[in-house]
Structures are given as C-alpha cells and as structure tokens.
Amino acid sequence: MFRKKLMPLFFVLLLILSGCAGFKTGDSKSADSGDKVVIDFWSFWGSEIRRPVIDKIVADFNESQDKIEVKHTFVPWGDIWTKELAAIAAKNPPDVVINDINATALRGQKNQAMNLSRFLEKDDISDRFYEELWNATLYEGDSYGIPFNTDTRILFYNKTAFKEAGLDPEKPPATWEELWEYAEKLDVKNGDTYDRIGFYPLWGVNSDVWMLNSDGKNFFDEDGVPIIDTEANRETLEWVMDWHEKYGANTINSYKSQIDSQQGNPFFNGKLAMYVNTPTFYTQIRDYAPDLDFGVAMLPEREPGSGNTSWGGGFVAEIPQGSKHPEEAWEFIKHLTDVEAQEYWAVKNFDNVANIKAAENAAKNSEMPDKDKVVYQMAIDNMENTLLTPVPVHAPDFMNLVNPELDSILLGKKSIEQGLKDAQQSLEKLIEKSK
Amino acid sequence: MEEVEMAAKKRDEERVASAPAYFDNIHTKRKLLSLINFILLAAGSLLILSPIWWMISTSLKSMAEVMTYPPTFYPHEWNWGNYIKTWKAAPFDTYAINTITITMLVVIGSVLVNSFIAYGFAKVPFKGRGILFAIVLSTMMIPGFVTLIPQYVLFSKLQWINTYYPLVVPAFFGSAFFIFLLRQFYMTIPNELIEAAKIEGASHFRIWWTIGLPLTKPALATVAIFSFNGAWNDFLGPLLYLNDENLYTLQLGLQVFKGEMNTQWNYLMAGSLLVLLPVIILFFFFQKYFIQGINLQSGGK
C-alpha cells in the first residue's frame, strides 16, 4: 500500500517543486537590476543586535549612489571562511568578505585575497587606521584587506569587592606583584572552596598573552625567527604556575569550563573579582549584571617599566581573488571603513572599530551612556599598548606545536625550561621545513 | 521476544532458583522480567533526558540567568516568550518550508533509489559485483573534507550553486551507507523467495517492486528516518551551496544566535528544540513500521 501512495506523491512533489526558487539554475548575480552592478557581501553578523546595524550601513551605501547595489548575506561564523575558500576555488566568490585580520597576510600569500595596492595607489586610506592593524594586513608591503574592527585585552575589576577587601576601588593593580597582592586580599575561602576568587590569569586569555605582556615580544621576531625560549617567557610561566598552585587544578578547571563555554561567568555575581577580557565584554556586564560596580584598567606590567602590552585582533574587509567587480567592491569597502559607518557601528554595537577617528568620535558620542564611554575610552587608550600576532606565513600552524608544550607545563608534565626548549626546537624545525 | 539483558536475567534466575515454586509460574516470571525491564528503561531514560532537560531549562531562561554562576538547574523565571522571539529572530517560516522541501525530496530519493541499487548488489548476480561493491564501500572511507573543494567546483561548473540541486540530486544516485544497509537486509531474504518468483515468471524489477520493497519495510523505514535526519540536520551542504538567504535552511538559521564573541544560549536552545520537534514526532509515529516487521522465515520452516 505504501508503494501505491509513494509514487503519485513523488510526482506531485516534483511538479510543485519545479516552480520552487531553489530549483532555478543560473548565476544569481546575472540578475542585475537595471544598470546597477550587484556585489555580494558576506558577513557573519546575523544576530538581532548586529544584523540591523550592518544592514543599515549597507542600505546607506546603496542609497548614497546609483551604480552599485550591495547584497548582504549572513553566513554563519567560522564556517563563512570554508565557504569563501570553496567559492574562491570555484572562481565564483563573493565580492567582499569579512575575515580574520591575523591571517590576512597568509591569504595574500596564498592568493586568496586580492592585492589592494592598485586601489590604494589612487585612494590611500591607510592613515584611517591604527598602525598595528594596518601592518597586519600587509604581505610583502602590499595590503590584502582593510581593517574593520578590532579588540584588545583589558582588566575588569569588581569595585565592591575591592572595597570589601579594603582596597582602593580607584586604584587597580599596576604590576604583576600588585595583582597577586590584591588577589590574596580579594580571595574569600570557605573551607576547601572559594566564595570569591581574586584573580586567575588564564581565564579569558591564554598564557601567550601574558608572555606578550611580559616583554612586548611575540613568539617570532621581525625576521620570522622563533624566540619562544626566553628569560621573560620562563618568568611568565613561573608566575602563571604560582597562580595555578595557589588555586589548584580543580577550582581552576571548574571555573574555566564555565567561562569557556560562554555560559555563566563568575565575574558577574562577584565570585571572581578581577578578569581580563575584551572591552566588548562590557556589553555582557551591562546586559546580564547591570548592578555590578566595576572598573577597567590596562593590563598590569610585569615590573615597573616593562610596559602594559596587551593583545588584540580584529577583522578586515577583503576582496576575494576572482571577484567579478573589484572596483565596486572597493567603493563599498571604503564606505564600510569610513568614519560615518564605523562610528555608527561602534556606537550601536559597542565595538572597537579600526578607524581611529571613528573610534574617538564614538567615545564622545552622545548616544553612549557614561559608563559605556569610560570603558570605550579605556579601549581606545589601550590601543597603543596593543599588539597583534599575525599568523606567520611560513608557519601558519605553529600553535599546534606550541600549545601542547604549554599544556604540558601547566599540567606539570614538563618543567618550564624543558617545555620552552622543546617548543623552541620544534618551531625551528617547522620553519626549517617550510623554507 | 523474550531476550532480556544479562544482569536482570541473572538476578531473575537466582531468584527463581532460590524462590519457592511460586516463581516457576511462567506468568509471574514474565511479569517480573517485564517489570525489571521497565525499571531499567526508565532509569536509562533519566540518563538520556538529563542533558535534554538542560536544553529545555536553558531555553526558558533569560540570558541574565543563563550567565549566572554557578548554573541553575531550572529557570527561576519561565520565559515562554523565548520561543516566539526565537522564531521571529530570523525568517524561520521560510527556512522551515525550505528545509521540508529539501528533506522530502532527499527521503524519497534515498528510499527508492538505494533500495533499487541494493537489490542489485544483493540479489542479482553479475560480473564484477564484488569489486563494485567494494568501491561503494570505499567511497565512505574518504574523508569528506578533501572532496569538499573539488565537489564544490564541480557543482559550480554545473551552475548549481545557490540551488537545491547539490543537496537533493545526489540523493537520487544512492549513498554508500544506505546501499550497504539495505543490502544487508536483502541478504537476509531467502534466495528461494527470489527464485520462486523468477520461476513464476517475474523479472528482477518486478521482484524488487513486489517482493523486495515490502519485505524490507523495516529497513526502508530506517533509511527514511536516517535520511530525514541527515537532510534535516545537514549543515555543511546548505552552508556551502546556498548563497541566497531566502533559500536558507533551519540549521543555517539557528546560527544567527551564535556570534564570534557570545552566544544567545536561550534562543539557540529554544531554536534547536523547535527544529528537533518535527523529527521526534515523525519518529514517534513512524515506529510502527519497525514493530510490524515481517517475518522472513514465516514463509518456510
């Protein structure tokens, strides 16, 4: 009986579907409306907060002129780049894609992103952006993506807890030593467990950020030579290990899994007094713990004078290799990274933008509440401390080799000396191999 | 059928051995086994359901409560409105229709075509059958990533990007997993049945249609459910091949709740549960096809 039912059903379905939109072949882009050139723009901004903002920026651009029509498509976070890569390989890519800033040079080297020099020769817009960001887009002197937004790492601290512990809420810790002292005072122990933890450095960031902070140096020098086995890094890891011993693996892992899973954060209800994260973490405090009295500060220095170096990243707008309308795409990118769009983005999303002027305007924007302004200003101020760690083009997967060594050290399976030495060696081997 | 898992069985046996003749009574014994079985299943259900309870509970919390540390076991405030908000956060109506369209076609294709192919591999002798079947199996062994790019390029050349063809058409050419599965089921059909039909004058096509299909109904139901599941939950396919948001599917739609920095857990869980619901309902009612299975041996001994 089910065979008798199935066949007719099948044909009826086919009939209906032949008229369905999903079964019309042909290049969707060929359906250009009138004289306008339609360009495809892919981003991963689909949430109810971000989507309206980017849509507005796109709409503004579409209205501002009558030659180009931007079609914005949301593609899920993370997977967007797999899709982009496939589309580039098929020579049918979109015209503008938002991508990770740290791998821009790598994509330039691999010929995935278009060399933007020919546009920049006509309109040099490089001075719009923070220098560190702009440099990250360069491969052999040419830019392959235009910075859109960025981030940095700052210290959030609970002022109420500070007061309870007898600390001055307007005087956040300035050095690693102070951080430790403060944490000692902020800790509230209840038997074997903690009611409040003062601070733990590896929640929110990894140990590489602290190694960067310790001496302002990345794992590679300017010439791409690995410099991981250094005195500063050894000291940093010793310091991290001190924290590790202080709280013990059980407590640390339990909190960490909660923080990593992006569900629940002990900082919100005062169970954690100090926490390092991006300035945009503020939006979560604002939304989920509106009563929390907190302050923001730069990352402490390892020792006075060693610098408050922080770590950042961000996203660029790039034109994939093979785009059919690079000129029009460039026009749109210019709009996307110009002051007006950037300021709008910054204010509406409370996000750090790459455009310096837009960022500064945003910090003063009347739409921003005072508390927002304080954090935002801190983010801007921290930009000069902020370093990026672009993916080295000759060893893009070096973290695969470094991470396990760092893990082993933290798990006590290797000594700090041994771990760093091994990391250094395997990086040297990797560089050697790829040359 | 009376087979019961070991532990319960052993316990039962011990009891029977030591107990008075009362337990020798077949009905009592059967009832006892059934009770043990029920208790085991119920206990197991709790294990299975607890993660799902977590989803449900999260889906009803406010984001502020989701972010509370330590996490709460049940919502303090039941935000039923989350479900409506979730559905409205993106054009989920359209996504649902799209997903149903794709899924229906994939299921029909999978059930019909794989059964057809599997019959050939199981019941029609031909030269090179073994080698071809080995090739079928080996296509399962190549990791999908490495063919992802060339396959995309291929579909792009066919002008199939941004259509449902790459998602639907391959289902009409068989999948190794289903071919293998159905072949295993066909192998349990006695050859005598096929031979009898041959002698009665039926062609292989007729035998497949009148004997093969009805006799493998439980397996076809399995294929239907698996392929439904696969198409319904497919993420990578729609992600790669659909460029127009009007063509997006539910799984792609769910991704709007996940951003680069934070995730709207309550909506994501509500959305996941909503997307899950039709599958569960379908399964619940489709089960009868397993239960009314066909006794292949009943024609014989």
Add this chain to the structure above:
Amino acid sequence: MRKKLNYKRMEGLQGYVFILPWIVGFIAFTAGPLIFSFAASFTNYNITSQMDFIGFKNYENLFTADNLFWTSLYNTLYYVLFSIPLTTAGAIFLSALLNQDVPGIRFFRTIYYLPAVLSGVGVYLLWMQLLDPGTGLVNTALGWFGIPGPNWLFDPDWTKPALIFMKMWSVGGGMLLYLASMQGVSKSLYEAAKIDGASSWQQFRFITIPMITPVIFFDIVTSLIGGFQIFQEAYVMSNGEGGPVNSMLFYNLYMWKKAFESFDMGYAMAMSWILFIIVFLITIINLKLAPRWVHYEGEER
C-alpha cells in the same frame, strides 16, 4: 564472433541496470573529486595559488617529519578501539530491551532515539557544560555515589574517554538498526528454543544474535569508518585546537587544520589517502572475517 546473450548474461545486464544510478552518480559526482584529490596528494596544492608536482614528498614528510601525524593517528585509533565495541554492544543491549512488550515502549524508543537526532555544534557545547568538572551534571551525579569525577576535558588522560562517554549517550542511531533487524527474526525460532528449554539469555545469545549478525556486521563496518573520521565533537570541544596536550587532535581534525588553516591542501589530501588505506585494509579484514560469523538467511547453502 559476437557472443550470444544467454539469459545469465541478460540477468547480469539487469544487475547493471539496478546499480546504474549509483554508477552514474559515482562517475558524475564522486569519481572526479576523488581522482583530483589523489592527484593533488602528490602536489603542494594550496587551493588558490599553487599546484606543483612534488612526488612523494607529502607522504614522506608525514611518516618521517611530522610528530603530530602520529599523535593524531594514535588518538584516532584509541577512540576507535574503545568506542566501537562499547557503542555496538550498547546499541544491541538497548535494542534488546526496547524490543519487548513494556508499557510505554513507544515513548521509551523515542526517548532513546532523541540523542541521535540532536546533532551539531549546540549539543557539543551543551556537553562541555555537562562535563564541567565542578558544577557539571556528570560529576555532580558521580558525586552522589561518592565518586570524585575526573577533570574530563582538561585532563589529557580523560578527554578521549569523555568523547567516548558522550558517544555512548547517542547509541540510539544504532539501536534503530538493530530494532529493525530484530523484527525479521522469526517468532517460531524462539518458540522452538523455548520448547528446548533455552533461557532468555540463551535465546538472546543463540537466536537473536546470530540472526542479526548481518546488521551487526554493517554497524561495525560503518562505525569503524565513521569512528576514524571523528571530527566535529573534537573541533568544537577543543575550540578547534585539539585539546590539552593535543589529546583531542584526531586525524581528521589535524587534516582539517592542515587544509583550511594552513591551506596545505596537498598535504591534507595525502593524509586522507593514508587514512583511506588504513580504513580500507581494516574493512577488507572485516569482510574476510565476516563469513565466519555473519549469518545470511538468504545465502546459498
């Protein structure tokens, strides 16, 4: 001289007609990408800018200069070795329980099938919470029995067991297969066994198990193939990094990183062919061993 088409040859032709959809699909959609990926494994292909022939260098590097290759292979073998027997036995056991006449059996079946339907990133993130060493449900539950739960995803010794544990949760998919196949077992066989005085366990062991061996075989072969390709759970649960001390760096995850993070596609393709050979050999061994224990009712005597 043209050979006369006798009816056996005609039957053979019919066989090709049956598998024609697969052949067409294979040639149209699979063969090209496969050949391409094989060829590319001998090049430095990076998808976008280069594809130069470099002979066996990729393969050579894999075996001689890449520790992570061996790490990922070890991790994958570990996972396969433990997860396959556990999930297979679990699924058979579960389907035996679910194949009984117990009140509410349809609900139970649906419940146990639930995890198999729930797929995707959301579930893995959910499990990260459940496996939270401090406040997670798993360790909380273990605590009730006085068992101190391990650090699961933070302890390199426990990451893989955690994934296997998670896999056990969703044995419902396999359960479905076994349930379908158990319907084909004749009641009269059980009746005969009962008359012979077989206990429930003996009936299960000597009737049910042999009669469903074709599906057990299917399950083992396909889960082996699937097990070697474990990816998404590790990718999500280790934030794409491979977990503490690379303990979750499975073969496919490493391959993915090579292909889509370092864009060393040629290398990834070489890796995929090595995996293919490993899985292929294991499958061949499986197929060779099959006649010793797989019982096909439809087989020639």
Add this chain to the structure above:
Amino acid sequence: MSKIVLKNVYKHFDKKVTAVSDFNLTVEDGEFIVLVGPSGCGKSTVLRMIAGLEEISSGEFYIDGKLMNDVPPKSRDIAMVFQNYALYPHMTVFDNMAFGLKIRKFQKDKIKKRVEEAAELLGLEDLLHRKPKALSGGQRQRVALGRSIVRDAKLFLMDEPLSNLDAKLRFQMRAEIAKLHQRLKTTSIYVTHDQTEAMTMASRIIIMKDGVIQQIGTPKDVYDNPENTFVGGFIGSPSMNFFDGRIVNSQFIADDVHINIPEEKMAYLREQGYAGKELTMGIRPEHIHLLTGEEEAELTNSILSKIIVSELTGADTLLYSMLGTQEMIAEVESRTNVTAGEDVYLTFNMDCAHFFDKETGVRIRPEKSAVLVG
C-alpha cells in the same frame, strides 16, 4: 505433452568444483522422476539447472525438443516447489497462489477460478485470506504445491518438499503428491534424500553420488538389481549387508565363514575370472532367514551366530549379529522370539545375493558386456 532430455550435462562451480558430470536423462511425458542421493550429490543442482536457476556449464537440455539452455526460467514454463516452500510472507495464500498468474497477465476472474480450483483440490478453501505465518507446516506445504498447480506448467519440479514436515505429515503428503500426479499427469522431477520417498513415488529413480548418476531405473529395478555397492546400500531400509571375502572352490569365504555359491552365479563369476579373488558380497536383510532346527542347519547354507540386538519394528524383527568380524542385519518374521545374547542359525538365500567387484564396487553381472550405468 512434455518430454525432457538432458544430454552430457556438466556443472562446474568456479571452474574448480564439478558438481554434476555427464548427466544424461530422458524423461517421457507424464513420468514422475525422483532424483535421490545423499546431500551434496548434485541432485539439487540438476533440478536447479532444469529450472534455469543455475547455468548449465556444458551439455544440452531440451524440453519437447527445444533447446532450453539459454531460456530464462520464466519462459521455460515450469513450476517449482522449494524445500522451505518460499512463500511470500507479505502476501495472503490467495495472492501467493495467484502471483504467477498475475505476472502472466491472466484475467482476474480466470485467476480466481484457477486458484479456487487448486485450493479445493488441496483443501485450502478456508485459508485463502490468511498469510503464511498463520499457517501450519502442512498447510504451507499445500500452498506451495497449490502455487505450482495453478500455473498448469509443463514441468513440475520439487526440491525436497517434504523434508521440513514431521514423519506423519510426510507420509500423508507423500500420498497426496502421488495422487495429485496421477490426476494431473504433469511430468515431474522430484528431488529427495529419502530413499523411501523415492521408492514409493517414482516412476523412475535416479540415484546420484558425487555428481555422477549411479543408476536409473524403476524402483523395483534398482532395488532388485543395484548397479553397484553404493546403490545397493543406499536403496532399501535397513540397508543391504556387505561382506568382504574371497571365492574359493565355489564357496564365499568371509573370515572363517564359508558360504556355498549357487552354480549359475559361480559360472559367471568364474568366467569373469573372480575365482580365488577378493570381492564383496551383498545381501539384503530380508534374504537372511532364521532357522529353527539343528538338522535343518546342517542341511542348508547356514551359520551359527550370536544375536547382539533384536529389534521389533512391527511387521518384522531386525536381528543384529556378526559374520566373523563384519556386521550383519537380518530381517525376520516378527513372531520369532529371539532375544539378545541367543545363538541362532541363519541361512542366506544365495539366489538373491549380489557380488560386487571389490575395487570398483560394480556389480558382477552374468554377461560381461554392460560395464556401468545406462
């Protein structure tokens, strides 16, 4: 009208195993041929080749003079009953029986008429709407028969159709099949490993071993004149006694026992050079008689032996004893009160004894001309 001929038919599997070799047979219209032999002797393979389920490796197969080698089963106009009946489990009895007719596009009312006729013939009228699983073994067997009958095929093939039935049902169905054949007169080929079925049903029996025909003949023929020790041993129950011995002076000497050979038998044995040689003597149990008096024993060709087991089968009694070191069974009247342990005199009816070549097992015949097999 259908006459079938198989000429020099061979069947090889995988080019290595030869399942059937040099099979020659002519079946006249209306005959009921039974292929009998131990399992693995190739009898089912022969049947399957006739049905078209197996390819004929070499040789020719004709139905009514038409070469059928390359004709597909559906066009051979045959019907077949399978050992496990091969009923379609998802179809009712009616549909099972109607299946072949439907495929041959018979009109609906005609199908109905034929099925009902067959059902009546087999007493299945009340079961037509049932499915096979709701039938008893005997009923299923009838449906399988019915399915073949409705087709009104030229040739009727049966592959051990009774082997799954219990003894009583088997007996009953055996008679029914025989009756059916008498009524329908369809040429039939029947495969069994049970020699009793073969003896009772066949118009001619074909005994096979290791893919080779051992003997073809009427039941009486093969019983009385087995072509070789295999046939002699296979046909008949209890089976024929065989004794190894030698011929000395018109006497067959096995161990210490001397038995006189009748002169006419001795004549051709001598003629063919068996005098003084080792050979095998075969004698059926019913040709060994029990003697009562000692005097009688001295007069006739008799031996004294100790009974090991005495078995009453109903009409007869089986006496197990030893001839020297070789086992011997005698089938005697049931009324004799011989018990185990008793010493009795047994005599051989040597006119009914057969002599077989010790090397080849072939029966030594009066004329030297025929060597083996027809």
